[in-house]
Amino acid sequence: MSWVVEEWKEGLSTRAIQKIQELESQLDKLKKERQQRQFQIESLEAALQKQKVIGLMHHVTFNTILFCSYPFKVLLQRFPCLPL
Numbered sequence: 001m002s003w004v005v006e007e008w009k010e011g012l013s014t015r016a017i018q019k020i021q022e023l024e025s026q027l028d029k030l031k032k033e034r035q036q037r038q039f040q041i042e043s044l045e046a047a048l049q050k051q052k053v054i055g056l057m058h059h060v061t062f063n064t065i066l067f068c069s070y071p072f073k074v075l076l077q078r079f080p081c082l083p084l
Contacts, residue, residue, distance in 0.1 A: 009017055 009020065
């Protein structure tokens, strides 16, 4: 089937066909490069999300420890709306 695709090149000069092949080669290279960069972007986005989750977990854990380390009387004074 590739002969049908290549049919439009018939009658072109050797130089023109060489130039087309160079451009097609460049296109293939750029497509591969784009795929690699897209994969890098997706990997970095996933790592960023993971870091955000870890950061949030550390924040919640720190606040929980801090909150639980207060004497009960202090907690009631600072947070009077706490349900008992």
